[in-house]
Amino acid sequence: MGADRKPGTTSTKSTTSTTSTTSTTGAGGIRGRLVDILRLGRLATALAWRASPKALLGTVLLLCAQAASTPVQLLLAREVVNAVARTTPAAHLGGPGSAVPLAGWIAAMAATLALGTLLEPFSRTCQSLVGDRLVGFVTGELVRAANRWQGLARFEDPDFADDLERVSSQAARSGLEVMAYGTRAVTTVATLVALCVPLVRLHVLVPVALVAACVPLLARQFDFQNTTGSRLYALTPQARTLRYSRDVMVSTAEAGDVRLFGLGGYFRRRYDEAFAGSVGDLDRLRWRLTPPMCLSAGLAGTAVGAVFGYATWQVATGRGSVGDLVLYGGTSAAVLSTVTSLGFYLGFLPMVFAFLPSLDRVLNAPPDLPEAPDPLPAPRPIRTGIVFEDVHFGYPGRDEPVLAGLSLHLAPGESCALVGPNGSGKTTIVKLLLRLYDPTAGRILLDGRDLRDYDLADLRRELGVLFQDFVRYEFTAADNIGFGDLAALDQGGDRARLLAAAERAGAADLLERLPDGLDTEVGVRFGGRELSGGEWQKLALARAFARDCQVLVLDEPTASLDTRTEYGIFERFAQLTKGRTAVLVSHRFSTVRMADRIVVLAAGRVIEDGTHAELMAAEGEYARMYRTQAAQYLDDFEDLEVPSGERR
Structure with a gap:
């Protein structure tokens, strides 16, 4: 059994490595x-x-x-x-x-x-x-x-x-x-x-x-x-x-x-x-x-x-x-x-x-996230919101933490955009919110209770998400949308829900062009219809909207979309996020300015927080990034008529 220990590994931080060493030397x-x-x-x-x-x-x-x-x-x-x-x-x-x-x-x-x-x-x-x-x-x-x-x-x-x-x-x-x-x-x-x-x-x-x-x-x-x-x-x-x-x-x-x-x-x-x-x-x-x-x-x-x-x-x-x-x-x-x-x-x-x-x-690997002995059901509705309380987090194998004492409050029904340079912790906040990881220190509270106190499956039913590196499921278009909420597929196929989600995501025209609509096989792996990057993203966005959830997380939701489609989504942004807590991560400042609040991150901390108008007036880091990094998006955005109620 001398080969049981994995040769060539040096990490002492991982559970796997520790288990391996114990199994070969523990009994002696x-x-x-x-x-x-x-x-x-x-x-x-x-x-x-x-x-x-x-x-x-x-x-x-x-x-x-x-x-x-x-x-x-x-x-x-x-x-x-x-x-x-x-x-x-x-x-x-x-x-x-x-x-x-x-x-x-x-x-x-x-x-x-x-x-x-x-x-x-x-x-x-x-x-x-x-x-x-x-x-x-x-x-x-x-x-x-x-x-x-x-x-x-x-x-x-x-x-x-x-x-x-x-x-x-x-x-x-x-x-x-x-x-x-x-x-x-x-x-x-x-x-x-x-x-x-x-x-x-x-x-x-x-x-x-x-x-x-x-x-x-x-x-x-x-x-x-x-x-x-x-x-x-x-x-x-x-x-x-x-x-x-x-x-x-x-x-x-x-x-x-x-x-x-x-x-x-x-x-x-x-x-x-x-x-x-x-x-x-x-x-x-x-x-x-x-x-x-x-x-x-x-x-x-x-x-x-x-x-x-x-x-x-x-x-x-x-x-x-x-x-x-x-x-x-x-x-x-x-x-x-x-x-x-x-x-x-x-x-x-x-x-x-x-x-x-x-x-x-x-x-025999145990669950990687601890489960509460008597987990609570997710609150419906969310009353006081989500609070990041002095949260620290570092990825395994990395010496420097990504988040270092971050504190943030997301109110119910509020849309909040996260901006900042690469590595500032935007996507990490999303992963912690979705409880794909737990903080290494600090707490994340939902209505005053730690996320770890809730039943994980029930909690995630209240979370809709579109990741930047979204998955392209090479099945039917209906599957790609319905995977956002399997009930739409399991209950005999709730096609009205699928079509409504596609409409909200700007994918209705795509379904009309597909030869069999929702039943069209997409992707070339099994001989289906190949889609462009923007078309795949429309289906992924529809998947996020298919879930009847209270919290909507959008990580670069329009990165592959053309300007007109992007604007169509922005035009309906208030309607799409109405009654939901929305978290947006985007490098496009035309997307960011649609949010109720904008949170600016640097080195794992919040350095600015406010509306677009407030942050521009403050002449701080956000204003500098907006003027220098977002000029190309601003030109396109100003050419389009934005409803006055959504300009901030």
């Missing part, structure tokens, strides 16, 4: 490792059993039958040869089967061979059935585990990303592999014992000497598999680099940039370098381990040859039958083959176990 020494192995073995076995108990049981029984067939075939081969030899008077006769006719031994041997051949495809089919069901079952468990993580911290933790990579690439089939290779190892040991029994008749020391000569090969086989498996585990970050470089080259989303800027060669080189580095490392390791394994194999092969020579001498001097030569020669060769297989199976198990801790950590 060999006893602790055995405890871990047993625990992880139970996990793998339980997953495989829950995925497909009948197919798993069938696989184990077939593997046992296959293991037993080897010594039976050798014993029958001996009797067949003896029966043939009895037809030759010069042959040395004898043996327990002399009363059985030759035809009987031939029939038994043929039946055994046929049965062994028949069992193999059944065994492989059962393993395939278990494997398919196990991958599907574990994937479902992963989805259920991911649904327990209500925040974003785990997805942005590189240690946990390594765990997810291992789970997706290796650990999903680990339950089957533990059962298959564990069963093969146990049955192989039983086969080895069964093979040694007839060798005792040749001489009591023969099986001892033969097994002793094969032990170094067993150890080298185990070391080869265990060491290369541990190295594969350690190469998980490189595997993520390989996957990312490959995905960029074949992804639809990046296809335009890759071709426009000629990045294909660059990413191909990065892929080749990462591949060459990881494979070259493995190649050097394998070549270093191969010579000792060859020497051990030579020793074992010499021992098999010596046993065969001794058996030949015994038969030639009249102390055995011709069938004994077949039995002892075949048995000694089978012992070598069995020991080699046992080394492979035992060596493969640590590689499987190396990936199981990642699966264990992912499946």
